[in-house]
Amino acid sequence: MAFSAFATGTAQEQAPRRKSRIALLLLLPGILYLVLFFLVPLVSLLITSLQAPSALGDIGAYQTAFQWQNYVTSITQYGGQILRSFFYAVLATVFALIFSYPLAYFIGVKARSWPLLQNLMLVLVIAPFFISFLLRTLAWKSLLSDESGFVTGLKALSLLAPDAHFTGTPVAVVFGLTYNFIPFMTLPLYAALERLDTRYLEAGSDLYAHPFTVFRTVTIPLSMPGIVSGVLLTFIPAAGDYVNASREFLGGTGTSMIGNVIESNFLVLLNYPAAASLSIILMVVILAIVTVYVRRSGTEDLL
Amino acid sequence: MTLQEGLAIATAVDTPKKPRAPRQRFSLGSWLLPVYTALALVFLLIPIAYTFIFSFNDSIKSNISWRGFTLRNWINVCNAQDVCSAFGNSILIGVTATVIATTLGTMIAIALVRYRFRFRSAVSLLLFLPMATPEVVLGAGLAAEFLGAGVEKGIGTIIIAHTMFCISFVVVTVKARVSSLDPALEEAGRDLYGSPAQVFWRITFPLLLPGIVAAALLSFALSFDDFIITNFNSGSATTFPKFVYIAASRGIPAEANVIASAVFLIALVLVVSQQVSAAARRKRLARVG
Numbered sequence: 001m002a003f004s005a006f007a008t009g010t011a012q013e014q015a016p017r018r019k020s021r022i023a024l025l026l027l028l029p030g031i032l033y034l035v036l037f038f039l040v041p042l043v044s045l046l047i048t049s050l051q052a053p054s055a056l057g058d059i060g061a062y063q064t065a066f067q068w069q070n071y072v073t074s075i076t077q078y079g080g081q082i083l084r085s086f087f088y089a090v091l092a093t094v095f096a097l098i099f100s101y102p103l104a105y106f107i108g109v110k111a112r113s114w115p116l117l118q119n120l121m122l123v124l125v126i127a128p129f130f131i132s133f134l135l136r137t138l139a140w141k142s143l144l145s146d147e148s149g150f151v152t153g154l155k156a157l158s159l160l161a162p163d164a165h166f167t168g169t170p171v172a173v174v175f176g177l178t179y180n181f182i183p184f185m186t187l188p189l190y191a192a193l194e195r196l197d198t199r200y201l202e203a204g205s206d207l208y209a210h211p212f213t214v215f216r217t218v219t220i221p222l223s224m225p226g227i228v229s230g231v232l233l234t235f236i237p238a239a240g241d242y243v244n245a246s247r248e249f250l251g252g253t254g255t256s257m258i259g260n261v262i263e264s265n266f267l268v269l270l271n272y273p274a275a276a277s278l279s280i281i282l283m284v285v286i287l288a289i290v291t292v293y294v295r296r297s298g299t300e301d302l303l
Numbered sequence: 304m305t306l307q308e309g310l311a312i313a314t315a316v317d318t319p320k321k322p323r324a325p326r327q328r329f330s331l332g333s334w335l336l337p338v339y340t341a342l343a344l345v346f347l348l349i350p351i352a353y354t355f356i357f358s359f360n361d362s363i364k365s366n367i368s369w370r371g372f373t374l375r376n377w378i379n380v381c382n383a384q385d386v387c388s389a390f391g392n393s394i395l396i397g398v399t400a401t402v403i404a405t406t407l408g409t410m411i412a413i414a415l416v417r418y419r420f421r422f423r424s425a426v427s428l429l430l431f432l433p434m435a436t437p438e439v440v441l442g443a444g445l446a447a448e449f450l451g452a453g454v455e456k457g458i459g460t461i462i463i464a465h466t467m468f469c470i471s472f473v474v475v476t477v478k479a480r481v482s483s484l485d486p487a488l489e490e491a492g493r494d495l496y497g498s499p500a501q502v503f504w505r506i507t508f509p510l511l512l513p514g515i516v517a518a519a520l521l522s523f524a525l526s527f528d529d530f531i532i533t534n535f536n537s538g539s540a541t542t543f544p545k546f547v548y549i550a551a552s553r554g555i556p557a558e559a560n561v562i563a564s565a566v567f568l569i570a571l572v573l574v575v576s577q578q579v580s581a582a583a584r585r586k587r588l589a590r591v592g
Binding site for chain 1: 336337339340343344347348349350351353354357367368407408410411413414417418419420426429430432433435436437438439440441443444445446447448450451463464466467470474524528530531534535543544547548551552555559560563564566567570571574575578582
């Protein structure tokens with residue numbers, strides 16, 4: 001699994017004891033780079049989040065301080081957007097899981113006898129990656145706009161609620177988040193289901209278990225690593241996204257998420273402390289959710 | 304492509320193929336699942352088809368309603384000049400960030416698999432965290448750093464940002480390849496009195512090359528489609544996604560659809576040819592084995 005890619009298990013045991021000076025030379029440039037452009041930025045975010053407006057009162061000028069009240073202000077001012085972000089992200093993750101599981105199951109288990117078809121379907125699943133993220137969201141905006149004939153078509157197929165307005169609503173934003181992150185869910189699920197030993201399923205049905213019981217007690221637990229990876233890969237970017245919810249894309253006035261607030265505070269209002277404190281809040285909440293989730297789903301070795 | 308997309312691809316690429324299973328008989332309705340799969344795949348492809356079709360639209364300014372078929376947008380892509388220069392910037396940034404990230408990442412991957420060192424778990428965590436951090440936080444953090452250091456934002460800062468988030472993906476991708484490398488081949492090289500440099504460039508590097516190429520392609524794709532981090536660190540410089548974002552409020556020119564469609568087709572050809580050659584290699588191996 002992707003999240004176990006950095007686990008220090010087997011590689012460490014296999015790694016021979018060799019000149020560590022070479023290891024240092026190999027590691028140093030890259031690690032230094034990450035320290036400089038990943039860790040230091042997080043520290044600057046923390047410092048910025050505690051800054052106070054400069055004494056001169058210029059817009060966009062701040063001085064170092066320890067104004068922890070910035071966090072209180074951010075939470076009281078943008079509590080709605082923070083909650084909305086996580087609510088939308090949870091919905092998108094759940095929908096993506098429901099959408100992707102049967103798809104990944106068919107590709108990973110049912111289609112095993114036809115490797116060529118399996119590969120073709122995988123290419124189709126990742127195909128959306130190759131077209132610009134923004135353009136595919138804009139494509140949905142046009143397709144789902146009130147004037148488009150496509151909306152009425154979908155309504156006839158009852159794939160859409162018979163709502164006159166679609167773009168600009170929370171439904172559209174959650175739809176966009178779900179669509180854009182479906183491949184993140186499908187691929188890890190596929191990777192887990194592809195390894196599923198179907199003899200366990202046979203054993204289940206040989207013991208007269210109902211197909212649903214087999215699915216619930218055998219298939220789901222065995223594909224749990226894929227579910228956990230997929231949920232994390234969908235939830236994290238969905239919670240921080242601000243493209244889908246932005247007014248130029250699928251969102252409206254009442255749909256802005258924490259990402260939108262961070263963007264507008266940082267790039268438009270030049271209120272850096274607010275943007276920084278919101279970023280720290282987002283990161284802390286996500287790390288907390290990820291830790292709890294991974295613990296509870298019983299796959300601690302994933303991280 | 305966004306960061307998590309890259310991770311998702313890396314996950315799937317990493318999966319060793321299980322031996323072919325016998326045809327199964329448990330199904331809730333043998334036709335239900337295939338039909339669902341077909342519909343789901345069609346659904347995933349709808350926006351791509353839309354973007355592709357509208358690249359042929361005889362549009363005047365905004366490309367929203369269909370006005371007739373034309374090849375004009377494809378022939379004169381650079382008529383919309385800012386699209387083309389944004390595209391050029393994206394290529395420049397993508398290539399530079401890919402070269403740096405692939406070099407640094409490959410070195411780390413080799414060190415992680417081949418050497419023992421202290422602080423190993425700290426290094427792993429440092430490589431993992433950028434992939435688990437929301438892009439908006441990565442973008443705002445770098446922007447805060449540049450702001451504090453008084454660095455003016457532009458193409459240079461975009462390259463710095465893209466290199467940062469590509470390194471981890473290069474490490475994941477190349478590490479898989481290094482782990483599967485047979486150390487006996489390098490030993491043989493040393494036994495034949497090859498110098499360390501000769502052994503590396505004539506044995507290790509060629510064997511790692513497929514992994515390095517895959518990592519480079521992934522990096523380029525991540526860089527090329529990144530918008531969220533770029534938006535925070537670009538200043539007045541534009542990239543292709545940033546152009547689309549800015550143009551979104553007043554209407555996207557059809558030339559943008561042309562560029563996106565062309566990139567899509569190139570990527571598709573690359574992936575399909577990689578799949579075909581991998582299948583051919585598996586067949587060859589199966590015959591030898």
